[in-house]
Amino acid sequence: MESKHDIYYIEKVKNGQTQYYSYIVEKYKDIVFSIALKVLKNREDAEEMAQESFIKAFKSLHTFKGKAKFSTWLYRITYNNCISEVRKRKIHFASTDDIEIKDDDSDFNLDGLPEENREKYIKAALEKLPEDEYTLVLLYYFEDQSIEEISKVTRISESNAKVKLFRARKKLYTILNDMLKEEIYTIL
Known part of the structure; x- marks a missing residue:
């Protein structure tokens, strides 16, 4: 902040x-x-x-x-x-080792994730997002930037930023869900 x-x-x-x-x-x-x-x-x-x-x-x-x-x-x-x-x-986009995941981040509903593995799962899921979606999630959730500010940083319209952020959240949820399913199958 x-x-x-x-x-x-x-x-x-x-x-x-x-x-x-x-x-x-x-x-x-x-x-x-x-x-x-x-x-x-x-x-x-x-x-x-x-x-x-x-x-x-x-x-x-x-x-x-x-x-x-x-x-x-x-x-x-x-x-x-x-x-x-x-x-x-002409290279491609990237990795996320240095993001700090806070347990008190109420915008992400992390109740379904085991607390001791929460940060590991979120970082792994974030790494699977395309760079533009990763940037939106990073700025919005971890840097408390508004949609208007994100629009200025990425030079996309506010409505496009909202749509892309919504899609990124859905994709992140799907990735996390798939990771947890894999974890359960591995345990069983």
């Missing part, structure tokens, strides 16, 4: 106190890396792209007007950088 402190640090950086940018990097490094990793499928490339995204955001910080959340602006930079890199290299 974005705090009012982001604007404070952004203003400090804009006024020449660049050391405050480390707060922004520290706060957003995990999600920026996770987006890059999913798109690029390679840890080293994702680390490099995350770093490049923060550098690009730093150099472009003067253009940030605050009309959207800073996180939305940063995720858009990251996503666009990664898509450009994929197009350059």
Whole structure:
């Protein structure tokens, strides 16, 4: 969740106190890396792209007007950088080791999953989603981005984002359901 402190640090950086940018990097490094990793499928490339995204955001910080959340602006930079890199290299999309699954995430009904395996199942299911659906789920459920913000990051319409998110949830449910069935058959 974005705090009012982001604007404070952004203003400090804009006024020449660049050391405050480390707060922004520290706060957003995990999600920026996770987006890059999913798109690029390679840890080293994702680390490099995350770093490049923060550098690009730093150099472009003067253009940030605050009309959207800073996180939305940063995720858009990251996503666009990664898509450009994929197009350059003509590679395919990716993996999810660094997502943090919270037990208190009430948007996912996880009651049917054994608690000790919940995170493992969700990460495995997320990895099976196509990159666009993965990004939508990641931003909506794990980064608390609104549909409007997701629309800005991915450059798809809000109605299309809603439809794709709905389909991604259905697909995620089906994947999790199939995984649990397999687990039961293995036990029996």
